[in-house]
Amino acid sequence: MQRCTGGPVNTDMINLSIDQVYDLSVDVLSRNGFSAPHTAAIAQTITAGQRDDCQSHGLYRLIVCVRTLQTGLVDPAALPVVTHPTPAVVQVDAQRAYSLLAFQEGLPHLAEKAKKNGIAVLAINNCFHFSALWPEVEAIAALGLAGIAMTPSHSWVAPAGGTRPVFGTNPLAFAWPRPGAFPYVFDFATSMVARGEIELHRRTGKPIPEGWAIDKYGQPTTDAAAGMDGAMTTFGSYKGSALSTMIELLAGPLIGDWTSMQSQAYDAGAGATPLHGELLIALDPQLLGRGMLTANTAAAEAMLDAISGQGARLPSERRFKARAKSEQEGVWVSRALYDEVRKLGKSDNL
Amino acid sequence: MQRCTGGPVNTDMINLSIDQVYDLSVDVLSRNGFSAPHTAAIAQTITAGQRDDCQSHGLYRLIVCVRTLQTGLVDPAALPVVTHPTPAVVQVDAQRAYSLLAFQEGLPHLAEKAKKNGIAVLAINNCFHFSALWPEVEAIAALGLAGIAMTPSHSWVAPAGGTRPVFGTNPLAFAWPRPGAFPYVFDFATSMVARGEIELHRRTGKPIPEGWAIDKYGQPTTDAAAGMDGAMTTFGSYKGSALSTMIELLAGPLIGDWTSMQSQAYDAGAGATPLHGELLIALDPQLLGRGMLTANTAAAEAMLDAISGQGARLPSERRFKARAKSEQEGVWVSRALYDEVRKLGKSDNL
Numbered sequence: 001m002q003r004c005t006g007g008p009v010n011t012d013m014i015n016l017s018i019d020q021v022y023d024l025s026v027d028v029l030s031r032n033g034f035s036a037p038h039t040a041a042i043a044q045t046i047t048a049g050q051r052d053d054c055q056s057h058g059l060y061r062l063i064v065c066v067r068t069l070q071t072g073l074v075d076p077a078a079l080p081v082v083t084h085p086t087p088a089v090v091q092v093d094a095q096r097a098y099s100l101l102a103f104q105e106g107l108p109h110l111a112e113k114a115k116k117n118g119i120a121v122l123a124i125n126n127c128f129h130f131s132a133l134w135p136e137v138e139a140i141a142a143l144g145l146a147g148i149a150m151t152p153s154h155s156w157v158a159p160a161g162g163t164r165p166v167f168g169t170n171p172l173a174f175a176w177p178r179p180g181a182f183p184y185v186f187d188f189a190t191s192m193v194a195r196g197e198i199e200l201h202r203r204t205g206k207p208i209p210e211g212w213a214i215d216k217y218g219q220p221t222t223d224a225a226a227g228m229d230g231a232m233t234t235f236g237s238y239k240g241s242a243l244s245t246m247i248e249l250l251a252g253p254l255i256g257d258w259t260s261m262q263s264q265a266y267d268a269g270a271g272a273t274p275l276h277g278e279l280l281i282a283l284d285p286q287l288l289g290r291g292m293l294t295a296n297t298a299a300a301e302a303m304l305d306a307i308s309g310q311g312a313r314l315p316s317e318r319r320f321k322a323r324a325k326s327e328q329e330g331v332w333v334s335r336a337l338y339d340e341v342r343k344l345g346k347s348d349n350l
Numbered sequence: 351m352q353r354c355t356g357g358p359v360n361t362d363m364i365n366l367s368i369d370q371v372y373d374l375s376v377d378v379l380s381r382n383g384f385s386a387p388h389t390a391a392i393a394q395t396i397t398a399g400q401r402d403d404c405q406s407h408g409l410y411r412l413i414v415c416v417r418t419l420q421t422g423l424v425d426p427a428a429l430p431v432v433t434h435p436t437p438a439v440v441q442v443d444a445q446r447a448y449s450l451l452a453f454q455e456g457l458p459h460l461a462e463k464a465k466k467n468g469i470a471v472l473a474i475n476n477c478f479h480f481s482a483l484w485p486e487v488e489a490i491a492a493l494g495l496a497g498i499a500m501t502p503s504h505s506w507v508a509p510a511g512g513t514r515p516v517f518g519t520n521p522l523a524f525a526w527p528r529p530g531a532f533p534y535v536f537d538f539a540t541s542m543v544a545r546g547e548i549e550l551h552r553r554t555g556k557p558i559p560e561g562w563a564i565d566k567y568g569q570p571t572t573d574a575a576a577g578m579d580g581a582m583t584t585f586g587s588y589k590g591s592a593l594s595t596m597i598e599l600l601a602g603p604l605i606g607d608w609t610s611m612q613s614q615a616y617d618a619g620a621g622a623t624p625l626h627g628e629l630l631i632a633l634d635p636q637l638l639g640r641g642m643l644t645a646n647t648a649a650a651e652a653m654l655d656a657i658s659g660q661g662a663r664l665p666s667e668r669r670f671k672a673r674a675k676s677e678q679e680g681v682w683v684s685r686a687l688y689d690e691v692r693k694l695g696k697s698d699n700l
Contacts, residue, residue: 084638088438089468117438119631123471123638146604162662166653174596184599186592236586242536242665243593245522245657246498249534253650254496254633256640261653281469281631283604287436288473292607298605303516303611307595312512315592 015333021059021097023045028062028345035077041100048135050331053322057132058194059333059341064130065098066270066344068273074098074128080105086118091255094127099259099278102127103136106280111143112280122280123255129153130273133173134187134316136280141175141183145282149173150247153274154267155260157191158231160241163218165231168260168274169195170247177285177295186315190244198224198232251279257350355589363682371409371681372397378412378695382435385427391450398485400681403672406450407482408548409683409691414480415448416694418623424448424478430455438467439606444477449628452477453486456630464632471542472630474606479503480623483523483536484666486630492532493524497634500597503624504617505610507541508581510591513568515581518610518624519545527635529647534654536665539593541582547580548574600630 016024025043034042042065061272068074078095080102085091091110092130094102106122113120133149140147173187192212201208202224213227214220221227231310234240252259257277258266266275289296362560366374375393384392392415400408418424420548430452435441440459444452456472463470475676483499490497503518523537551558552574563577565568584590602609607627608616616625639646658664 086468088469089638091638091640116436118436119465119469119471120439121633123637125640146600159657159660159662161658161659164656164660164662166583166656172593174592176599186589186596188589188592190589231470235589238584238663238665239536239538239540239590241662242524242538243522245534245654246526246536249650250496250633250652252653253639253646254635256642256646257640259649259653260661261656263647283471283560283600285604288439288441288605289603290441290475296603296606299609299612300599303598303602303609304595306514306611307509307512308518309513310514310516312509312591313588315588319389321415347545 013336014335014338015330015332016338018047018326021050021333022086024059024341024345025062027319028341031345032066033076034065034069037079038076038101041104042098045100045131045135046255050333051323051326052319052324053331054132054319056194056289058331059337061130062341062344064273068128068234071270071272073270073272074124079224082106084109088113088119089121089123091123091125093125095342096126096128096275098273099124099339100131100132101131103278103280106246107136107139110280110282111140111145114145114284115287118284118287120282122282123257124278124280125255125257126275127278128273128275129278132187133171134175134185134319137173137175137187138185139179140282141185143282144177144286145284146177147175148281151278152248152252152258152260152263152276154264156195156232156264157234157244157260158214158218159245159251160234160238162187163214163231165264166261167191167234167241167244167248168276169232170244170249170251170264176300178221178301178304182316182320184314184316186253188235188315190234190240190247192235192240193232195196195228195232198227202228208323215231251277255279359470362685364685364688365680365682366688368397368401368676369631371400371683374409374691374695375412378691379415381695382416383426384419387429388426388451388528391454392448395450395481396484399482399603400659400677400683401431402669403676403681404482404669406544408681409687411480412691412694414623418478418480419423420599421620421622423620423622423625432456432459435458438463438469439471439473441475443475446476446478446533446625448481448623449474449477449479452480453628453630457486457489458504460630460632461490461495463636464495464634467634468637469631469633472632473607474628475605475607476625477628478623479625479628482537484525484535484669487523487525487537487562488535490534490630490632491527491535492638493632495634496527497525498629498631498633500601500603501628502598502608502610502626504614506582506614507594507610508564508568509595510584510588513564513581514613515614517584517591517594517598518608518613518626519582520594520601522597526650527649530652532666532670534664534666538585540584540587540590540597542590543582545578545582547628548577552578554584556689601627605629665678 110122137147215230461474487497507517565580
């Protein structure tokens, strides 16, 4: 379910420490023109993705970042502008830069407001967005708060019962703080699968399972290229479609930002990363819990233990195992990817 | 998708005006011991359900209300206690009465707080809960706000990959105000189907489709009774299961209230309506929309029109059509149900 894909380990892999992944990311991003604050924020997220064995959100993303920068659409240096419309809302205008620095700037305000009001909103506007949402909701949970995050993307996904794309892959992420443990975290696309999954099938010439996509005539297809040319489907039929509609509205028009259709129209075929907003909500278990935090936490733990105790998987378990392993042994990256990324940095000193 | 089931129209149906439905509900509830404020709040919601042709949330619910009252668990007269933990949170303790009066008391505070802070929470605690959530999010949208509502229930639903029940049917509802039209509204169970659907198959001896439930040994079953004795499944596999977990946490421990497991344990086989909390969140498009309400509304309308314009259904369309029809022609109820309900009121004056 996690929007990250573990890579196969083969003989042509090389081992890097987590610090080396970060340093390589910093090198590539800064040499390609990202300012120091953006470089640090992006490198941190890419390192977290690689550390958790989310190959599609790890070093591979440097290639996408640099490619999108080359379209001339993304501002590599704009500083986020923070405003405070209300005591419970912080709004950060990313000024057409990537979203990550804006999140970093907004997070302390979000936490402070949630701890004062019980609930608060961080609305990020006007950002190019390529990253998974789990690092952000995990950062909220690390401050003792429950966190929700959602974004639109480009309009690639048809509503249930329809034939033409309206929604983005519209991810929804949630984290809940657990005492002495990793938080409970999920981060899933409301499309049936991630767009990268279909792209991967297209590249390797493999058919996609029925139900993932429809062609441009609205017919079910197992041809990956026809599916990318047509529309992806939502998970969970009408319910997933409804959830995706909610995300369009809340992370779009509600916060004065674009729907996936608007982001797609602006892109006009450039194939860049989507430009839109992001909505984050933080909730404080201390202020909302009627003075019973210890009992409430115990009830939450009993419920989560009832899931894992019967052998059902909690959503981020695979990532957390990979994280523990990476912290011991470093990460494994294919030599081909490593060479391609290093070339982007035009650097031989790593 | 809507958690309501339209009834078949046959020759043994009788026609009632909407006012007659309300009056009949008031009669039954008050004669069975509900106080005047609870009677009015419950009758209003039951009338809305019948008006929208949600038979399972219409007059039929009077039977369930009276049956649950007879268990001695529900308080028919307790007055909700409203507190204000923060400027963005209103908490209403229903004092073991039904939830609807608590919602009615909390709504104006929720709206006021959302319109001051951009976002606000209404947490209802300690309530018996039998009603659909769409009337509540519709009431929030009618005030120009986006509304989200969620509740646990009894632990009837197994997590994806598991074999034993942990979650309730955990509905999630959302409404978005639309200019000059019904709001965009959904209200769905995170279980694959409503529990009533399986119960209906059990009563009529029909097999249930594979995928709806597992038996008490954790095996897939098409036997409705075995499924009710085992566990229901979540919609959308791991994603639906994650969403259901979020609802347990946010509408339970976060607000100092019970999980579905705790509600089930308290019920101890009585078969009463679940006792737990409810979380509602309201968001203000005016305060969050960066001063561009007109453009934002137009973008939302364009997205919604792109769904319905291609012939895909918006979630509550069937209900809204039924509402318009009922307002013209009244509602149709089976004579058997009408007689059963009237008997509960021990009244011949309708």
